[in-house]
Amino acid sequence: MKRCVVLRFLKSPPNQTKTSQEILHHLQNIVDFGKHVMKQFFGENYVHHGEIIQLPLDFVRQLCLKIQPERPECRCDKDMDTLSGFAMCLPNLTRPQSYRLAEHRPLLCIEIKPKCGFIPFSSHVSQEIKHKVCRYCMHQHLKVANGKWKRPSKYCPLDLFSGNKQRMHFALKSLLQEAQNNLKIFKNGELIYGCKDDQDCVSDWNELARHLKPFFFPSNGLVSGPHCTRTIVKELIQVITMTLLSSTDTCRAGDMKTVPVSQGRSYCEASAFNKELVRNGKHKLESSGLPRGCLLYKTLQAQMLDMLDIEGLYPLYSRVEQYLEEFPEERSTLQIDGPYNEAFYEKLLDLSTEDDGTVAFALTKVQQYRIAMTAKDCSIMIALSPCLQDECSEQRSVVLASKSRFTFSVSVLDLDLKPYESIPHQYKLDGEIVNYYLKNVQAKDDPVMSNLFKENEDCTLVLHKV
Ligand SMILES: O=P(O)(O)O[C@@H]1[C@@H](OP(=O)(O)O)[C@H](OP(=O)(O)O)[C@H](O)[C@H](OP(=O)(O)O)[C@H]1OP(=O)(O)O
Numbered sequence: 001m002k003r004c005v006v007l008r009f010l011k012s013p014p015n016q017t018k019t020s021q022e023i024l025h026h027l028q029n030i031v032d033f034g035k036h037v038m039k040q041f042f043g044e045n046y047v048h049h050g051e052i053i054q055l056p057l058d059f060v061r062q063l064c065l066k067i068q069p070e071r072p073e074c075r076c077d078k079d080m081d082t083l084s085g086f087a088m089c090l091p092n093l094t095r096p097q098s099y100r101l102a103e104h105r106p107l108l109c110i111e112i113k114p115k116c117g118f119i120p121f122s123s124h125v126s127q128e129i130k131h132k133v134c135r136y137c138m139h140q141h142l143k144v145a146n147g148k149w150k151r152p153s154k155y156c157p158l159d160l161f162s163g164n165k166q167r168m169h170f171a172l173k174s175l176l177q178e179a180q181n182n183l184k185i186f187k188n189g190e191l192i193y194g195c196k197d198d199q200d201c202v203s204d205w206n207e208l209a210r211h212l213k214p215f216f217f218p219s220n221g222l223v224s225g226p227h228c229t230r231t232i233v234k235e236l237i238q239v240i241t242m243t244l245l246s247s248t249d250t251c252r253a254g255d256m257k258t259v260p261v262s263q264g265r266s267y268c269e270a271s272a273f274n275k276e277l278v279r280n281g282k283h284k285l286e287s288s289g290l291p292r293g294c295l296l297y298k299t300l301q302a303q304m305l306d307m308l309d310i311e312g313l314y315p316l317y318s319r320v321e322q323y324l325e326e327f328p329e330e331r332s333t334l335q336i337d338g339p340y341n342e343a344f345y346e347k348l349l350d351l352s353t354e355d356d357g358t359v360a361f362a363l364t365k366v367q368q369y370r371i372a373m374t375a376k377d378c379s380i381m382i383a384l385s386p387c388l389q390d391e392c393s394e395q396r397s398v399v400l401a402s403k404s405r406f407t408f409s410v411s412v413l414d415l416d417l418k419p420y421e422s423i424p425h426q427y428k429l430d431g432e433i434v435n436y437y438l439k440n441v442q443a444k445d446d447p448v449m450s451n452l453f454k455e456n457e458d459c460t461l462v463l464h465k466v
């Protein structure tokens with residue numbers, strides 16, 4: 001049987017080409033990080049760390065020429081490495097992983113980049129708004145103002161991560177309305193919904209329903225029209241919710257709880273779902289909680305390794321920086337750039353937040369923050385393929401829709417550890433997001449604040465030194 005794999009090559013800015021040895025080292029770090037660290041946090045079945053392979057240079061060059069016209073322009077600031085011949089070989093996650101499928105089997109794949117699913121609970125947070133409105137919802141306003149997206153999305157990660165089906169349905173519907181870079185749907189490996197690049201966004205529900213109809217209503221029993229579209233989209237949302245809540249793995253860090261459930265707010269004040277409830281006189285948002293074995297739960301736990309918030313973390317980063325300035329040769333002993341081995345993982349398990357003033361404490365928090373950042377920017381891939389009742393066996397995960405059934409798998413991807421060097425950028429961006437929100441959004445919602453800004457044009461809410 002033919003093996004269907006994905007090849008992943010390193011990219012770098014044109015003036016920063018690396019030697020073959022450097023490329024190999026970088027790829028090895030990515031594989032080790034997946035294998036020794038992320039697998040422990042997310043679980044064996046959800047993470048596919050892949051392996052390094054060496055390919056004939058001629059093949060790589062031909063491949064590069066072939067894919068170049070397909071690459072979105074906004075991603076072409078980096079060039080694919082064609083000089084080393086090294087690449088990562090990964091399973092094709094657009095197809096269910098649990099068992100071998102016949103090649104001709106139709107495939108549906110939903111890719112979601114859920115982003116940060118909790119509100120910071122750290123006492124280092126200096127602005128009250130950060131305890132009420134999540135970063136994604138605040139960031140939306142800055143992104144629209146900067147022209148990254150034309151319209152804001154109603155998606156709020158806290159709804160998706162709530163474990164409450166109604167809230168999850170709302171979150172998924174919002175993603176289907178404004179996919180931005182948070183949702184993509186592939187049919188037989190081809191993008192049928194979502195953004196190819198920042199400009200080109202497909203969001204035609206009728207067209208989507210046309211693609212999905214054979215998956216959800218295989219015997220063609222449903223008439224066409226807006227009712228049919230709505231029914232199919234509902235079926236899709238239902239199936240995505242069920243797969244996201246399914247528990248198909250266990251992991252070593254499984255019982256490591258980063259935060260007590262009672263800590264932090266479980267909803268975001270800016271969520272359209274929350275606002276609707278408040279309008280209807282209801283003030284308490286249901287958060288049913290996520291099943292412990294599901295990928296969303298694992299993702300959230302890893303995200304919550306950011307226990308101090310960037311505001312609490314930045315001074316610790318500065319402490320490490322100061323130490324490195326004095327002892328630059330210590331960088332490798334501190335394992336800042338790897339190796340990502342068992343010892344590296346073990347150090348991440350110390351969840352104490354009591355600062356004893358040491359570099360060791362600061363470093364642990366910095367490394368945990370980098371893991372959290374990675375988990376806040378990863379993607380979840382749900383692969384579905386229709387199956388018949390008699391094909392279902394114990395080894396396969398199966399999800400039922402009204403008129404069809406699917407074998408499925410859930411995986412996590414884009415788990416490259418965020419660089420140590422990106423921490424100052426995070427600090428600066430956090431300030432920008434919050435300041436923009438306070439000045440342009442909250443002030444407009446709040447007449448008292450609004451007048452305050454009008455009266456005092458010079459009033460600049462600069463919260464951080466940037
Ligand atoms: O900071 P954020 O939340 O805007 O996340 C960045 C993403 O933007 P998003 O908000 O998802 O539209 C951003 O997504 P896009 O490339 O804009 O689609 C990247 O994933 C970026 O990661 P990196 O710096 O390229 O490793 C992400 O940066 P990191 O913060 O994860 O480093």
Ligand SMILES: Nc1ncnc2c1ncn2[C@@H]1O[C@H](COP(=O)(O)OP(=O)(O)OP(=O)(O)O)[C@@H](O)[C@H]1O
Pocket residue numbers: 006008075090091092093094111379413414415
């Ligand atoms: N194993 C896989 N199977 C199927 N599709 C994949 C796989 N890995 C990546 N992809 C697809 O390729 C996209 C880019 O992958 P990824 O983000 O890991 O690459 P990258 O090298 O970090 O690129 P970029 O810098 O553009 O994000 C993913 O969003 C997903 O759609």
